[in-house]
Structures are given as structure tokens and as C-alpha cells.
Amino acid sequence: MSCIAVCSIKGGVGKTSAAVNLAALAAQEGRTLLVDLDPQGSATYALAVGERIPGGASSVALEGPGGDGAAVRTATENLDVVPADFSLRRIDTELADVRRPRRRLRRTIESLGEGYDYVFLDCAPGIALSIEGVLRAADLILVPVEPAALPMRSMDQLGAYLAGDRRLQSTPMVAFLSKVDRRRGSHRRLADELLLERDDIIGAIPYAVEVEEMPMRREPLVAISPRSRGARAYAELWEAVSARLSG
Numbered sequence: 397m398s399c400i401a402v403c404s405i406k407g408g409v410g411k412t413s414a415a416v417n418l419a420a421l422a423a424q425e426g427r428t429l430l431v432d433l434d435p436q437g438s439a440t441y442a443l444a445v446g447e448r449i450p451g452g453a454s455s456v457a458l459e460g461p462g463g464d465g466a467a468v469r470t471a472t473e474n475l476d477v478v479p480a481d482f483s484l485r486r487i488d489t490e491l492a493d494v495r496r497p498r499r500r501l502r503r504t505i506e507s508l509g510e511g512y513d514y515v516f517l518d519c520a521p522g523i524a525l526s527i528e529g530v531l532r533a534a535d536l537i538l539v540p541v542e543p544a545a546l547p548m549r550s551m552d553q554l555g556a557y558l559a560g561d562r563r564l565q566s567t568p569m570v571a572f573l574s575k576v577d578r579r580r581g582s583h584r585r586l587a588d589e590l591l592l593e594r595d596d597i598i599g600a601i602p603y604a605v606e607v608e609e610m611p612m613r614r615e616p617l618v619a620i621s622p623r624s625r626g627a628r629a630y631a632e633l634w635e636a637v638s639a640r641l642s643g
């Protein structure tokens with residue numbers, strides 16, 4: 397099983413869009429699970445899954461999936477999701493009372509992922525205690541970053557944090573450029589420069605209306621418009637991610 401965490405300190409940068417589309421592409425190759433870890437429940441919504449979770453999503457995160465499991469099927473073949481709900485907003489205060497909270501979360505993710513070939517973790521923005529725990533289950537940490545100075549700085553802050561954590565420093569972190577608007581000179585120049593110079597930046601997703609509209613259509617873009625520019629960019633990104641997983 398390969399576990400990919402999509403994570404960034406910054407919000408609204410394209411984590412959920414990437415998690416949903418890359419998971420749908422992975423599902424063409426093997427059994428795939430997307431774990432929605434954000435109280436906003438955006439991935440849950442984008443995949444048109446209801447969020448009625450017995451006991452609430454935070455109890456799943458803390459206690460594990462329980463007898464019947466926590467995963468729900470989606471309309472995409474081979475793709476299941478562990479939905480999120482608003483109870484996840486409490487996860488960090490709840491974890492404060494747990495012994496070895498990060499280890500607890502790592503174990504939850506591992507048990508959720510049993511039987512799957514690929515597991516995607518759609519993290520909430522930030523770098524809270526719960527996210528640190530979740531990242532421990534990852535084989536690869538994937539960070540969307542917009543081609544501009546402050547987003548790049550935020551990504552480097554995350555990299556420095558990971559490098560300083562004994563249990564995370566051996567997990568590779570790679571980034572992709574997100575919402576790249578080539579009509580903007582600054583985006584174009586910085587994107588070209590970064591793709592050339594940094595081997596930890598492994599792809600680029602253009603700013604595209606079809607990506608923006610995906611949550612309205614409530615199915616992965618790569619399933620409904622596989623030939624669109626956005627979907628083709630996700631397919632290329634998935635190839636680059638797969639190469640990192642096997643390399």
C-alpha cells in the first residue's frame with residue numbers, strides 16, 4: 397500500500413482538488429481510499445458522498461473504523477472515501493487528552509488503509525498536532541504551491557519543519573505548482589524557473605475553469621472530462637507522483 401498525504405500550511409491552494417483527482421486516477425490502477433481529514437468536508441462533498449457518520453468523523457479518527465468500517469463507495473469505480481464532518485474541528489482538543497496522540501492517528505490511518513493499494517489523505521490547512529500525526533502514516537507528502545513568493549515560503553517552512561521532526565524527516569516531500577495562470581507574467585516566469593531549478597517540484601496544474609467547477613459537478617474532473625486541460629495536467633502529475641512512489 398502507498399499512502400500519499402496532500403498537505404499545506406496555506407489554505408485554498410488546491411489540496412482537495414488534487415486529492416480527489418489523483419485518487420480517481422489511482423483508482424484506475426488499484427483499490428483506492430481517500431480519507432477526508434478536513435472538517436470542511438470538501439472532498440466528501442466533491443465526491444457526492446453523504447456525511448452521516450455514526451459517532452462522527454472525529455470518533456473514527458480517534459477510535460478507528462469500528463466493525464463495519466468507515467469507508468463509503470463513490471461513483472468512481474475502485475474509489476472509496478472516509479467522509480469528514482464538522483466534528484473533526486474538535487480533533488486537536490480531543491487529542492490533547494490522548495496518550496501518544498500522533499501515534500494514535502498514524503495507527504488509525506493504517507487501519508483505515510488496510511486492503512487498499514493507494515490511500516490519499518486530504519489534510520485540513522495548517523500544521524496542527526493532528527496533521528503531524530496523520531503525516532506519520534504517509535509514504536509521500538505532496539504540497540500544492542502557487543507560484544509566488546509567500547506560498548513558496550510557506551512550503552519551505554513546512555519542509556524545514558519536516559526535516560526537524562525525527563519521525564517525519566525520512567518521508568519525502570514534493571510539491572507541485574497549483575493554479576498556474578500563464579497569462580500572468582509573474583506566474584509564468586516563476587513557474588518556468590521553479591520547474592527547471594527545483595527537483596522537489598514535480599509538476600504543474602494550470603488555473604482552469606473546469607477544475608474550479610468540479611465541486612459543483614460532484615465527480616472527479618478526470619472522470620467527467622478526461623480530455624480537458626486540467627484533467628490532463630492531473631494525469632501528468634499522477635505519473636510524476638507514481639514515479640516518486642516507486643523510486
Ligand SMILES: Nc1ncnc2c1ncn2[C@@H]1O[C@H](COP(=O)(O)OP(=O)(O)OP(=O)(O)O)[C@@H](O)[C@H]1O
Nearest residue numbers: 407408409410411412413521575602603604607608
Ligand atoms: N487549478 C485550479 N484552477 C482553478 N481553480 C482551482 C484550481 N485548483 C483549485 N481551485 C479552486 O480553488 C478553491 C480551493 O481549492 P481546494 O479546495 O482544492 O483547495 P484546498 O487547499 O483543499 O483548500 P482548503 O485549504 O480550504 O482545504 C476551490 O474553489 C477550487 O475549486
Ligand SMILES: [Mg+2]
Nearest residue numbers: 411412434438
Ligand atoms: Mg481542502
